[in-house]
Amino acid sequence: MPELPSIYRAWFRVVERIAPAGVRDEFRRExxxxxxxxxxxxxxxxRVSRADxxxxxxxxxxAAADASxxxxxxxxxxxxxxxxxxxxxxxxxxxxxxxxxLALALGLGVNAALFSGVYALxxxxxxxxxxxxxxxxxxxxxxxxxxxxxxLPDVEELQKQTxxxxxxxxxxxxxxxxxxxxxxxxxxxxxxxxxxxxTLRLTPVAxxxxxxxxxxxxxxxxxxxxxxxxxxxxAIGSAVKINGVAVPVIGVAPRGFEGTSIEMRGAIWMPLxxxxxxxxxxxxxxxxxxxxxLSVVARLAPGASFEQAxxxxxxxxxxxxxxxxxxxxxxxxxxxxxxxxxxxxAQFDPSERGNVEAIASAxxxxxxxxxxxxxxxxxxxxxxxxxxxxxxxxxxxxxxAGEGRLTRQLFIENLLLAALGTAAGLLLASAATPxxxxxxxxxxxxxxxxxxxxxxxxxxxxxxxxxxAILAGIAPALHTGRIDLLTSLRQSANESGMSRQRTGxxxxxxxxxxxxxxxxxxxxxxxxxxxxxxxxxxxxxxTQKQVVARLDLSDVAAQDRAAVPALIEKAVTAAASMPGVxxxxxxxxxxxxxxxxxxxxxxxxxxxxxxxxxGIHILAISPGYLKTVRIPLLRGRDFNSRDTTTSPRVAxxxxxxxxxxxxxxxxxxxxxxxxxxxxxxxxxxxxxxxxFLSVTQSPxxxxxxxxxxxxxxxxxxxxxxxxxxxxxxxxxxxxxxxVLPRGSVLPARLLSELVGERLxxxxxxxxxxxxxxLLAVLLASLGVYGVMSFAVGQSTREIGLRIALGATRKxxxxxxxxxxxxxxxxxxxxxxxxxxxxxxxxxxxxxxVRPANPIFYLGAVVVLTAVGLIAAWIPARRAARLDPQAAxxxx
Amino acid sequence: xxxxxxxxxxxxxxxxxxxxxxGFDIMDxxxxxxxxxxxxxxxxxxxxxxxxxxxxERISLQEQRPARRYYAITAEGExxxxxxxxxxxVLQHAGIVNPKAQHGGSNA
Numbered sequence: 001m002p003e004l005p006s007i008y009r010a011w012f013r014v015v016e017r018i019a020p021a022g023v024r025d026e027f028r029r030e031x032x033x034x035x036x037x038x039x040x041x042x043x044x045x046x047r048v049s050r051a052d053x054x055x056x057x058x059x060x061x062x063a064a065a066d067a068s069x070x071x072x073x074x075x076x077x078x079x080x081x082x083x084x085x086x087x088x089x090x091x092x093x094x095x096x097x098x099x100x101x102l103a104l105a106l107g108l109g110v111n112a113a114l115f116s117g118v119y120a121l122x123x124x125x126x127x128x129x130x131x132x133x134x135x136x137x138x139x140x141x142x143x144x145x146x147x148x149x150x151x152l153p154d155v156e157e158l159q160k161q162t163x164x165x166x167x168x169x170x171x172x173x174x175x176x177x178x179x180x181x182x183x184x185x186x187x188x189x190x191x192x193x194x195x196x197x198x199t200l201r202l203t204p205v206a207x208x209x210x211x212x213x214x215x216x217x218x219x220x221x222x223x224x225x226x227x228x229x230x231x232x233x234x235a236i237g238s239a240v241k242i243n244g245v246a247v248p249v250i251g252v253a254p255r256g257f258e259g260t261s262i263e264m265r266g267a268i269w270m271p272l273x274x275x276x277x278x279x280x281x282x283x284x285x286x287x288x289x290x291x292x293x294l295s296v297v298a299r300l301a302p303g304a305s306f307e308q309a310x311x312x313x314x315x316x317x318x319x320x321x322x323x324x325x326x327x328x329x330x331x332x333x334x335x336x337x338x339x340x341x342x343x344x345x346a347q348f349d350p351s352e353r354g355n356v357e358a359i360a361s362a363x364x365x366x367x368x369x370x371x372x373x374x375x376x377x378x379x380x381x382x383x384x385x386x387x388x389x390x391x392x393x394x395x396x397x398x399x400x401a402g403e404g405r406l407t408r409q410l411f412i413e414n415l416l417l418a419a420l421g422t423a424a425g426l427l428l429a430s431a432a433t434p435x436x437x438x439x440x441x442x443x444x445x446x447x448x449x450x451x452x453x454x455x456x457x458x459x460x461x462x463x464x465x466x467x468x469a470i471l472a473g474i475a476p477a478l479h480t481g482r483i484d485l486l487t488s489l490r491q492s493a494n495e496s497g498m499s500r501q502r503t504g505x506x507x508x509x510x511x512x513x514x515x516x517x518x519x520x521x522x523x524x525x526x527x528x529x530x531x532x533x534x535x536x537x538x539x540x541x542x543t544q545k546q547v548v549a550r551l552d553l554s555d556v557a558a559q560d561r562a563a564v565p566a567l568i569e570k571a572v573t574a575a576a577s578m579p580g581v582x583x584x585x586x587x588x589x590x591x592x593x594x595x596x597x598x599x600x601x602x603x604x605x606x607x608x609x610x611x612x613x614x615g616i617h618i619l620a621i622s623p624g625y626l627k628t629v630r631i632p633l634l635r636g637r638d639f640n641s642r643d644t645t646t647s648p649r650v651a652x653x654x655x656x657x658x659x660x661x662x663x664x665x666x667x668x669x670x671x672x673x674x675x676x677x678x679x680x681x682x683x684x685x686x687x688x689x690x691x692f693l694s695v696t697q698s699p700x701x702x703x704x705x706x707x708x709x710x711x712x713x714x715x716x717x718x719x720x721x722x723x724x725x726x727x728x729x730x731x732x733x734x735x736x737x738x739v740l741p742r743g744s745v746l747p748a749r750l751l752s753e754l755v756g757e758r759l760x761x762x763x764x765x766x767x768x769x770x771x772x773x774l775l776a777v778l779l780a781s782l783g784v785y786g787v788m789s790f791a792v793g794q795s796t797r798e799i800g801l802r803i804a805l806g807a808t809r810k811x812x813x814x815x816x817x818x819x820x821x822x823x824x825x826x827x828x829x830x831x832x833x834x835x836x837x838x839x840x841x842x843x844x845x846x847x848x849v850r851p852a853n854p855i856f857y858l859g860a861v862v863v864l865t866a867v868g869l870i871a872a873w874i875p876a877r878r879a880a881r882l883d884p885q886a887a888x889x890x891x
Numbered sequence: 892x893x894x895x896x897x898x899x900x901x902x903x904x905x906x907x908x909x910x911x912x913x914g915f916d917i918m919d920x921x922x923x924x925x926x927x928x929x930x931x932x933x934x935x936x937x938x939x940x941x942x943x944x945x946x947x948e949r950i951s952l953q954e955q956r957p958a959r960r961y962y963a964i965t966a967e968g969e970x971x972x973x974x975x976x977x978x979x980x981v982l983q984h985a986g987i988v989n990p991k992a993q994h995g996g997s998n999a
Contacts (some may be wrong), residue, residue, distance in 0.1 A: 004957075024958070033957040034915045040956065059918065062925025069930035073937070490984075 004036050005372035011060060018067035027070065031063050032682075050803040061671055078405070079412060086413035090420075093385060097417065099782070100378050104421025104468060106775060107374030108461050109428030111367045116429065116457035117437040118360040122353075124454075125344045127198040130299075134260065135309065137168070139317075140337040142330055142600070147339065147350050150296050151327070152272075152286040154320065155193060156340075161319075164304040164312045167199035172292035173264045174279065177552055177743050179241035180228040183828075184743045187224065189242060191275035191282070199299050200260070207236035207251030215271040217248035222255040224267040238796035240268065244555055272459050290327040297343060306340060313338035330607070362845060366523060366837070370772055371468065372877065373516045377779050378472035379663040380509045386476040416467040421466030429453050429461065459592045475509065498658060510784055511827035514864060517780035519838050521860040523774025526839055529856075532847040539755070540690035540699075542630035545582075546727045546751035547719045548590055549736060552744050559711045564713055567740060572622075572737045575719050578731050581718040587626035588618075588651035588712045590754055591692035601703070603661045604671040604679045616657075618703045620710040626652075626687060628720045629751075636668040636685030643706040650706060652685040659699035661819040672703065681705075698824045718751070725750055777867055784820060785871035789878075800884045805890025809880035816879050820872030823867060832857055900931045901975040904968055907941060912961045922953055932962060940968030 012031050016024045038056060042048050051787065090097040125131035141148040155170035171192035177184050190196075197209035197219070209219050219242060220228075228247075240247040247270060258265040276283040285291050296577035300309060314337070321328040321335030328336050341350050350355070386393075393406055430453040466767075551571060553564050560748045568586065576584045598615030623639045626632075634655070643650055651672060658667040667686055674680030689699035707715065717736070733748045799812055839851035896904070899921070906920040918928050935941045941962050951958040964972070 028938065029957070030914065030960040033951075033959045034913065036957050037959070038915050059915065059925040062927075062929060065926035066929035066933070069933055 003771075004021075004039070005034050008035055008060070011027060012063065013056045015063045015067050018064065019070040019480060022068055022074075025589045027067060030058075031066075032649060039803065047387045050188035055812040078408070082409045082412040083416065085409060086416040089385075096381050098380050100417050101420045101424055103374045103377055103779065104418060104465070105428055106422030106424030107371040108422055108465055108468070109432060110772075111364075111371055111464060112425060112429035112453065112457050113436040114360075114363055114367050114431035114434045114788055115460045116453050117439075118364070118453060119456050119460075120437065121262075121345070121356055122360060123349065124347070125198075126328070126347075127254065127256045128202055130201070131344060132342065132433070133300040134200065135165070135298045135300060135306065135340050136260070136350075137165075137298050137313070138339045138341070138350075139292060140339065142336075145351060146337060146348075147294040147341075150294050151289050152294060153289045154292075155294060157320070158316065159195070160194060161316060162298075162301075162309075162312060164301055164309040165196065165298040166311040167195050168296060169195040169199040170268075170296050170300040171196055171264075172293050173266060175244050175783055176268075176392055177555075177746075178268065179743070181238075183228070185224075185228060185267075185674040186746065188265055190264070191265065191268045191272060191279070192269060193294075194271045194273070196269060196271075196297070199297055201299070202257060202564075204251035204256050206233055207255075207519070207688065209251050210269075210271045215273045216381065217250040218268050218270040218274065219251045219253055220249055220269075221253050221258050221267045223258070225252045236368060241560055242268075242270070245274075245278045247274050247278065259297070262347050263349070264295060266508045268716060276423045277749070282360050282766055284796050288323055298340070306342060307727040309340045309488050310353065313340050313847055315510065335745045350854045357528070358844070362842065365841070366520070366772065369516055370776065373513060373776055375471045376509050376513045376516070377782060378414075378468065380412070382472055383509070384474045386410065409881075410476055411469070411473050414473040415466070418469035418472075421468070422462055425463055425780045426453065426458065429457065433457075433876075453475070466612075475515045507607070507823055511830070514784070514824050514827025515829075515831035515834060517776040518828055518860050518864055519834040520776035521773050521863060522832075522835035522856050523838050523842060524776070525856040525859055526769060526842055526846060526849055526851060528770050528773070530849045533848045535788070539629065539692075540688055543752045543755045545722075545725050546628070547721065547725060547732050547748050548716050548742045548751050549621035549732055549748040550590075550714060550716045550746040551736070551740065552746060553713045555744065558743060565711065568711075568715060570739045571736055575717055575732060576737045577727065578719070578721075578735055580722045580728065581719055582722055583624055583628045585628040585718045586707050586715045587625055587714060587718060588620035588621035588707070588710070590716050590751070591619060591690075601672050601674065602679060604673070606661045616703055617700050618705055618710075620705045620712065620715075622707040625707075625718065626704075628718050633687045634838065635666065636683070639704075639708075644708050647709075648710055650684045651681045652704040653683055654687050654697040654699065654702045655705060658686060660701045682774075725752075754890065763768065780864060781867040781871040784868040789875040795879075796882065799879045799882050800886070803882060804884040812880040813873075815867060815878045816876035819867060820876075821865075824868040828861060828864060832861070835860065896971050896975040897931075897976075898979055900935060901972060901979060903928060903931050904940065904964060904972045904975075907958050907962055907964045908969065909970065912963065913959045917962070930999055932935070935968065936962075938967075938971075940971050 008542075009032065012028045015031075016028050019027045034460075035056075040055070042052060045052075096176065126134065137150065138147045139150040140152065141145045149172075150170060152170055155168060158165070159168045163370045169192055171190050173188045178187055178189065178681060179185075186611060190756055192212055192214045192217050198211050204219065205222065206225075207219075208216075210666050220235070220240070225231055225235055229238070236251065237248065237251055239248050241247075253269070253474060258267070270278070272282075272286070286293065298309075300306065317328075317338040320334055320338075327394050330336055345353065388721060396406065433453045527537060551568065553567055557564050557740045572584050572586065575581065601616050621639065623641060623643070626638055633652075636652070639650065639652070653667050658664055667683045668685050671679035672681040672683065683871075687704070690702075691699065717732075719728065728746045729750060733745065736745045802812060802815075803809075835857060836852070839856075894940065902923065904918045905919055911917050911919070911920040914925070914928065914932070917923075917932075918925055920997045921928070925929075932943075936943055941964055943960050943962050945947040945960055948958055
């Protein structure tokens with residue numbers, strides 16, 4: 001039998017290397033036999049063409065595919081086996097597996113929830129086609145800040161002149177009591193120029209949208225459609241009543257779309273042509289070039305970039321300034337600016353963005369550290385398991401399992417744990433996301449985004465889970481690689497030695513854990529203290545025992561403005577007639593729930609610096625308001641019933657106002673005025689500073705005006721009561737309803753509740769940080785316990801020998817504790833340095849807390865040492881109680 | 892496990908059923924490339940649709956050639972093929988012989 005030519009044999013020898021070792025021989029024999037027969041057969045043919053040779057070559061090339069298939073199948077089967085094996089391992093160590101899954105779930109869950117919140121605030125795109133080409137456009141303010149509103153005449157001129165923007169649309173929101181089939185719903189209505197939907201390229205899910213030339217009515221949000229119309233298509237063609245005007249519904253916006261900014265969400269969109277009917281006076285107001293009430297959204301023209309748009313806006317702004325110097329100058333005389341920002345980065349006031357980013361990265365640093373701690377603990381746990389399975393691995397290696405094979409098995413076991421942990425973490429995250437979003441919003445002082453766990457967060461978490469599995473698997477894998485066959489087989493039967501070398505890798509892990517825990521603990525101490533101080537900090541006014549209700553008399557005003565004051569008076573009388581009422585007062589708003597409005601004033605004897613903010617916060621109040629909410633009057637008088645529309649204009653200012661504008665001198669008798677007019681508002685009193693927006697804010701200069709001289713159609717009625725404030729809430733609502741037109745009283749609330757909502761985020765943040773700190777301590781102590789427990793378990797023989805040779809139980813205990821102290825001490829040393837660095841980074845977020853205060857560091861040392869020693873003491877006691885005879889028998 | 896047959900696998904089973912019983916022979920009969928035929932054979936053997944055995948050394952020595960690996964269809968394989976025939980109409984014309992295999996034919 002002639003041999004197969006060596007070229008073929010060489011080929012098969014190369015290819016067989018691809019196939020797994022166990023089947024290589026059969027693989028080669030089969031291919032060689034087939035090739036041999038085929039070649040022999042070819043020799044019998046009369047003519048062997050080139051194509052025949054090529055066909056044979058093709059078939060031989062297929063051997064590589066065959067070998068690859070064998071290899072892949074081998075892997076697949078191996079992995080399947082490893083998965084089964086991994087599940088068995090998880091069940092074999094249920095307690096430690098559960099611990100690992102729980103720790104991972106906490107670490108991942110917190111990160112996922114945070115990511116969800118940060119993603120929605122900073123990176124999410126509005127749900128419109130090509131969102132990256134949608135822009136927000138701003139006109140700079142008179143006093144400087146770039147991100148101000150624009151006027152309708154400017155928007156219309158922009159639409160005509162711009163080449164880099166294909167669509168420009170102006171819009172504003174207005175809170176309305178909207179009547180749908182007899183039911184009143186309080187929603188935000190967006191009043192926009194007709195290009196709004198074309199700009200965003202939104203197609204309705206039902207009906208149509210308005211556009212230039214076809215402004216038949218209003219578009220409702222998907223949510224509003226579901227809530228008010230039960231998702232019925234009959235909604236199209238029906239009407240919503242806004243300020244008494246029936247506006248036909250022409251379409252439903254896509255699900256999830258509620259605007260391009262979280263600050264201006266809408267439930268109903270209405271073209272300006274309809275808004276002029278529902279909002280009398282709006283047309284005249286918007287027609288003025290110096291009346292800047294519109295937000296602007298635009299879309300880049302095809303081929304245009306944001307850079308091109310920015311430079312065009314520069315040119316256009318200069319042209320506007322030249323053409324309309326009156327309305328386009330800033331207070332320094334220079335022209336205003338037009339700023340174009342990607343809409344994705346203008347979900348909230350872009351000047352707040354840096355602040356939100358800083359808070360987000362600080363939070364990520366915190367949760368990231370926590371995750372690292374979790375990984376260390378996991379690594380630890382896995383390493384311990386690997387070591388206890390050293391015997392098993394050694395046997396398997398001696399039976400021919402490669403190092404790679406064992407590493408892979410460990411890795412798959414980790415992945416399984418990670419998968420379980422990730423699943424649990426996602427569950428946790430979906431519950432925690434709304435809370436975290438609220439915390440972020442409160443800390444950053446922006447409106448809370450409404451959100452749930454999103455897809456990017458899901459992917460982020462899954463990725464993080466795998467990363468955690470890899471990180472946690474490194475130490476055990478390295479260890480398996482080092483398993484020495486003979487010694488391991490021998491050692492698995494009788495362990496010995498509590499030497500540094502033995503606990504080496506685990507020792508480092510514990511030191512690292514203690515260090516990280518110290519960092520987290522100090523940070524948690526600092527933040528918790530700061531938040532506690534915030535909560536106990538005095539707001540400067542009293543929120544207890546008060547019921548508030550906002551009235552909305554704009555419908556009445558639309559028909560007969562003169563009727564409003566009498567109605568308000570009637571409401572006040574009705575409220576005061578309730579039993580148990582101490583005091584009733586009116587204010588233009590509840591300062592916690594809404595931002596205060598601002599007005600530009602000139603202050604007698606004060607020269608504004610170039611670029612200085614001219615807007616001063618104002619609050620219109622009735623006589624008795626100060627008493628009702630307990631703001632102390634420091635000098636002068638409160639407003640009284642003689643301060644009317646016909647009497648001289650008066651004001652009360654707070655201390656901060658006097659400090660800022662009058663160098664702290666007595667303000668009573670001084671004057672304020674509208675810009676350009678002779679100051680004619682006389683200050684009649686000074687009150688103490690108060691905090692409205694948050695307790696951390698520094699006091700703002702504030703001007704109180706008499707309600708009678710600065711009336712509004714939607715005042716808030718404050719009622720201070722004796723006795724049960726909750727009962728009065730119900731009573732007030734019915735009392736007001738009985739004297740006012742239907743739909744003009746908004747639900748009555750407890751003032752303390754309203755303020756509490758504002759502070760809830762802070763409370764939540766405080767609870768969360770405290771929980772993080774606790775978790776860190778728990779994880780670190782678990783680590784210490786695990787290591788010491790293993791070390792003791794493995795040095796059973798050594799300890800037994802020592803006891804047999806006369807070592808007292810006390811000596812054994814202190815030997816174990818000394819080792820633990822060394823580990824804890826090393827970690828702590830690094831940890832405290834890290835904590836000092838971290839504390840410095842945290843200082844912008846701290847309220848009245850000195851980051852270098854040694855008490856926090858001392859606290860961390862005490863807590864960690866105590867917990868660590870207790871964790872080590874349990875195994876130490878076990879060691880001391882060893883029966884030397886039994887221990888030595890394990891020899 | 893009721894995994895369904897792909898068309899190439901069904902063609903290969905069909906070839907084995909009609910007496911083509913080793914690798915290159917099956918390629919000749921079906922016209923499929925070796926990179927398809929071999930992995931399919933491996934997979935079907937794993938599924939239990941075919942079995943393989945090595946040729947008796949005595950026979951191969953007698954015939955002056957190296958021993959071959961022969962494939963035979965199992966009862967499960969026949970059931971799977973019958974099922975595939977119901978699904979793929981192309982397979983209903985049994986006894987497929989690749990017209991391109993000019994020098995084809997069994998020499999086993």
